[in-house]
Structure formats: structure tokens, C-alpha cells
Amino acid sequence: MTALLVLSPDLLVDRRECSVQVIAIMNYKGGVGKTTLTANLGADVASRGHKVLLIDLDPQANLTFSFYGVDQWREELSKDATIMRWYEGEMPGREVELQDLIVTPPRVNAELEESGGRLDLISSHLKLIDIDLRLAARLGAGTTLGESKRKFLDLHGCLARALRHEEFERYDLVLIDCAPNFGLVTKTAIVASDHVLVPARPDYLSTLGIQYLASNCDELVAEYNDYVNHGAAKNDSDRAIRTRYLGVVFTMVKFHAKKPIGAQRYYMEDVRLNSDILPLNGMIRDSPRYFGDAGEGGVPAVLRAPVTDDVVVEFRKLTTEILDSVGTGAAR
Template identity: 30%
Template sequence: MCKVIAIANQKGGVGKTTTTVNLGIGLARKGKRVLLIDADPQGSMTVSLGIDEPDKIEYSLANVLMDVVNEEEIDYAKIILKHEENIDFIPANIELAGLEVSMVNVMSRELVMKRFISNIKENYDYILIDCMPSLGMITINALVCANSVLIPVQASYLPVKGLQQLIKTISRVRRQINPELKIEGMVMTMVDMRSNYTKDILEALESTYGETIGIFDSRIPMSVRAAETSAEGKSIYIHDPKGKVARSYEELTEEVLVHE
């Protein structure tokens, strides 16, 4: 049974891509069959997995979603790429931004990604979707086909307004289209426990959301070495296998597995 997790937060720079890549590869290291989908036209996840120039990719998520809209045959061998750390991934580039605009007039536009993913789910234990930092149509598509949403929250910024909007959107999708959608939990990223401000934010989030949403025990620490991994096309497990960030993502992986 495949579990689809959307990694979402409409604020950028909170560690969505880093979390998608390292959680996905963490699950693969536990023997799970994993597909990562880059659903952000910036293509950050695609770059993190070793493709230096996403805009030169011939076939990306935008192309496959357009094939679904036009009811054309999908070339799965062409769209699903392999990464050396034992995961599959679907790349994205700037064409996805254009597709979002053109989907306005598409019938059942919220269901396009679901129609594609339903054809490949049986090949995977986990599909993780790295959402763009907005609540536009592509992100709605990700929420419609997901079983749950994992929300990375930057520990150096109090994200109350943005989170409220995201939670409202999740509730609306659940009510109108995807009643099975759950919130997997929040994961704190870029944590510096030496900072009193960080501790204040953690306490504020736990008091505001702790009972209704749940916050993962794993805390992803602030780290220069973690920021360097995207330039190498490798995960933190190869770049700094004994570091604090790798250990934290291993702990997050274990917590996600408990939710199976």
C-alpha cells in the first residue's frame, strides 16, 4: 500500500526540499520503494538530485501533467529518473509555472496529478511531493492526491498567519475533494537550541498547534553542511553521514515509519 505525502508550506526557505530529499532517501535506506516528485517550478529538488540545469530537461512534471490533460500516452521510462541513492524521482522546471496558468480552464483541474499518480502508486511504498511555496493549483493537486501533509516549519520565524492559511486550505481540500487527507505533523527545521528566540517559537507552536496537529520530536538543526548538499546532488547521508543533521533525518524517518 503506497503512502503519498505532500511536503508543504507556502513560506519559502523553510527546508521543504531538504526534508523531501533526506526523508525520501532515509526511507529508501530502510528498504522502502520511494518516488520523489518535484512540484516546484524553481526545480530546487531536481537540482538537489544532481540535475544542474532543470530548464534544459526535455520531459518534466509539466509535460506529464499536460499529457494527462490531453489524454495522451505517458512515457513512464522517460519521466521517472533514477538516483544513485536508490530512489526514483520526477524532475520539474519553469514550465510548471506556465502549466499552472493554463490549467485554469481544464475540466477537473484539481485531479490531474491524482490521475497520473494512480497509475504508478503500485510500484512504490512512499511517494513524496515537494510542493511549491504557494497555494496555487499545482499545490492543490498535490493535496488532492496525498494521504497526508508534512509541514516543515523554520524555527527562527513565527509562522502563525502562513500556517493558518495552509491549514484552512488543507481543511477545504479534505471537505470538498479528499476526505482521507491528514496532517502528518510539523517538523521543526533550522533549529538552533542555543537561541532563546528559537525556544520561544517552539513553545508557541506547541501551545498553538501541538494538540490538533502534532509536532515531530525530531528537530532538524541549523547546519552549513546541510546547505552544501544540494550543490553536490547527494543526500546528507553521503555528505556528512555522522553529523547532527543526518542523525535528525534518520530520527524523522523512524517517526514517519511509525505512522504507516
């Protein structure tokens, strides 16, 4: 078993030249806590005095609505300042620069003021729902199979290229909240990321796809690196990638006598023994009180709950574990 995607030694080239670390938060399974983890992890890191950018790539836009009310989003962001504007052009990024879509959600940043940290967002749009189909139709039309494949691989690298812009060097961490699928937009997130973090509920259906996800990610990375390393890349700035699995974070864990309940421990152990993506030590307990109303307050639970609450104590440990593993030096 390995915690690294499969790569041949000649491909061990760092994708990024700047130090900002990018984490994709993904799982095929819906409702496992991806968005809740993204919002709270981002807020916790920012509360340590760091600059964090969240990117919402899910058409459900739940991450966006964790920081903006629907009316505010509609009035201030929906027309010009969502990721949809970036993906919908002839080729993503051709008509608008990614950095021009960054917004600073006011409520959470008011909470962060004393810490010196900052939490920025590139918001999503409900209409992103059919972007995969529209991109595929555009890229596949009227070309040979080989040329079509190269176009798709070029597209897979679009977010990585955009994040290499110097504007993003001011961030310590970029977190990408993915939709529960492995479509084109999700693939752009994987190619753009240094790390993949997989939230999962410790139950049968949520853990079922983890190994499948790992092999699909391996395949994507190998294919992309093959494309870049054999001179087929359309863009000179494309680089081989070295995406690493950070691990599985168990979410909505139910505790009894300070331990996860037996039924959940069974699935946690199953992932530990049988998956290429290993569980992290930290986990997030089931807390409908603090996490059940995600999206309503504009301020994630980790900044709202009392600092002595189990939820916050555990979450802070998890954040430290993730930052240590990522190696941003941000784990203070």
C-alpha cells in the same frame, strides 16, 4: 484540536486501494527547508532498503537540481521527462502517462546500491512557473460557473488518479515537494496525498501561515469530497480522500547547551498550543555545513555526513518517527 482534516463519517473512505503512502511536503512560506527535507527524507528511507519516488512540483526545480546537474537536466530531462509535459496537455495526463516520466538519478542510487533501496524522481521544469495560469485559463473559458467549478475539482483529482496506476505500487513511499503557494498544482498534490508534512523554521514569519494552511487544506478536502460523494465526479475512479496532517517539522533549529535557543522555543511552543497541525518530536538542526550546499552534490547530506554526526542521528530519528506515523512498516 485535531490532527485529522475535518470529514463527516460517511466520507471515511480510503482514497487508495494500494499500500503506497503519499506525503505532500508543503508550507506557503518559502525557504523553510521543504526541498531539503524531501531530498534527505527520501534518501534516508531508501537507505533502509525501500523504494521511494520523489515528485518535484516546484518550478524552481530545486529538488530536481539536488540530484541532477543543470547541464545534465537540460540534455537528458528537460525536453521529454519533466512533470511539465504531464501538466501542460489538454488535461494533465492525457498526452503522456505520469509513470513514463520517472527517472533514476544515478549518483544517489550508486550510494544506495548496497542497501537494496532505490530513489526515483519525477523532475520539474523552470517553465512550470505559469502552469497554474495556463490551466486556469483553459478550464475557465466559455463555461457556466457550475461547470467551471466541476472542471477545477476534476483537475484537483488528476494527480491522485495518475498515482493509482499499478506502476506506482512498486514504491513504499511517494514524497511530493510543493512550491510555496496554494495554487492549482499544489492542490493536485494535496488531493493525491495521504499525509501533509509541514516544515517550518521556528520564527514568526515561518509559523505565521500554518493555521491558515490547515484551514485551506480542510476546505479543499471538504469541497473535493462533496464533489465526489454527490455523484458530480467526471471520472468513475475518483474517490473521497482522507488526508491527514503528519505534523510540523522544525528546521534550521539553533541549539545551545543541547536545547533549541529560547527565541526559537517560543515559536515552537506557540505552534504546539495554537495550531491544528502539531509539531513532531524530531527536528532538523541548522547545519550550513551539511545542508547549506543542497543541490550541488547529487547525494543528500544524510548519506554524505558521518553516521555519528548529530545531523545524521537526529535525521534518522525524524525519519523513523515519520515512517511510524505513516505506518508503511518501513521504519527499520
